[in-house]
Amino acid sequence: MTVVFKRTKGLKDIPTHYCPGCTHGIIHRLVGEALEELDLLGKAIGVAPVGCSVLAYEYFNCDMHEAAHGRAPAVATGIKRVHPNAAVFTYQGDGDLASIGAAEIVHAAHRGEKITTIFVNNAIYGMTGGQMAPTTLIGQKSTTSPYGRDANHAGMPLKVSEMLATITGAVFVERVAVDTPSNIRKAKKAIKKAFEVQMEGKGFGIVEVLSTCPTNWGLSATEALKWLRENMIPYYPLGNFRTPEEVK
Numbered sequence: 504m505t506v507v508f509k510r511t512k513g514l515k516d517i518p519t520h521y522c523p524g525c526t527h528g529i530i531h532r533l534v535g536e537a538l539e540e541l542d543l544l545g546k547a548i549g550v551a552p553v554g555c556s557v558l559a560y561e562y563f564n565c566d567m568h569e570a571a572h573g574r575a576p577a578v579a580t581g582i583k584r585v586h587p588n589a590a591v592f593t594y595q596g597d598g599d600l601a602s603i604g605a606a607e608i609v610h611a612a613h614r615g616e617k618i619t620t621i622f623v624n625n626a627i628y629g630m631t632g633g634q635m636a637p638t639t640l641i642g643q644k645s646t647t648s649p650y651g652r653d654a655n656h657a658g659m660p661l662k663v664s665e666m667l668a669t670i671t672g673a674v675f676v677e678r679v680a681v682d683t684p685s686n687i688r689k690a691k692k693a694i695k696k697a698f699e700v701q702m703e704g705k706g707f708g709i710v711e712v713l714s715t716c717p718t719n720w721g722l723s724a725t726e727a728l729k730w731l732r733e734n735m736i737p738y739y740p741l742g743n744f745r746t747p748e749e750v751k
């Protein structure tokens with residue numbers, strides 16, 4: 504019989520706690536598949552953040568470490584330096600990475616740490632009740648911006664991939680989305696490439712994944728995918744911002 508669908512060995516066979524329609528689950532699966540297909544499961548060490556994906560250490564089928572808010576790149580730096588042959592990755596939300604952890608990610612990229620970061624941008628703090636994040640869009644309502652984000656008050660939403668692509672040590676930077684099957688395939692390709700770049704010892708790699716938070720956006724699962732497509736992608740354009748070939 505032809506197998507058309509099976510669980511990836513990259514994830515443990517346990518249910519996740521994510522809300523219905525949340526795309527954290529899809530992104531977990533893509534990372535798990537990438538690790539399995541690249542035969543990295545035996546040598547992968549992940550670092551989980553705070554935020555809804557705090558329990559990622561329960562789900563990935565590899566060694567995992569937990570880090571305090573935003574500090575995952577620093578923890579991953581230490582792990583990689585002690586275990587240079589390991590496939591070290593951080594999995595971080597936008598509150599974790601772009602807010603309290605902004606300095607950590609900038610300097611890990613600047614030092615050219617040979618780690619891979621999966622950056623899940625859902626334009627909001629999910630776990631703590633939907634507060635405004637650095638990535639919240641102009642006009643987007645959140646519990647701390649009930650009239651919508653105002654640029655005069657909160658600045659423009661932070662474009663993390665564009666910012667990191669200016670840093671020499673960042674050799675792979677790509678933004679993807681998980682709103683359609685075709686975009687999900689592209690996201691998987693980017694995640695695999697980022698791990699390959701790390702294992703070839705080329706430098707720091709990050710994949711920004713535009714994701715949904717149906718619960719705090721107050722939308723159904725399908726409405727949330729549409730909202731991502733119509734509101735996030737125009738401001739956060741998809742594509743590759745940096746490949747090792749450009750870095751001489």
Ligand SMILES: Cc1ncc(C[n+]2csc(CCOP(=O)(O)OP(=O)(O)O)c2C)c(N)n1
Binds near residue numbers: 555631
């Ligand atoms: C050091 C520290 N500061 C603040 C918090 C509170 N906190 C926990 S999760 C979170 C927001 C995380 O949001 P995000 O990274 O966007 O992830 P999401 O839940 O949206 O996936 C915050 C502020 C914390 N746990 N630890």
Ligand code: SF4
Binds near residue numbers: 716
């Ligand atoms: S609160 Fe948002 S980000 Fe967190 S699990 Fe629910 S839908 Fe996902």
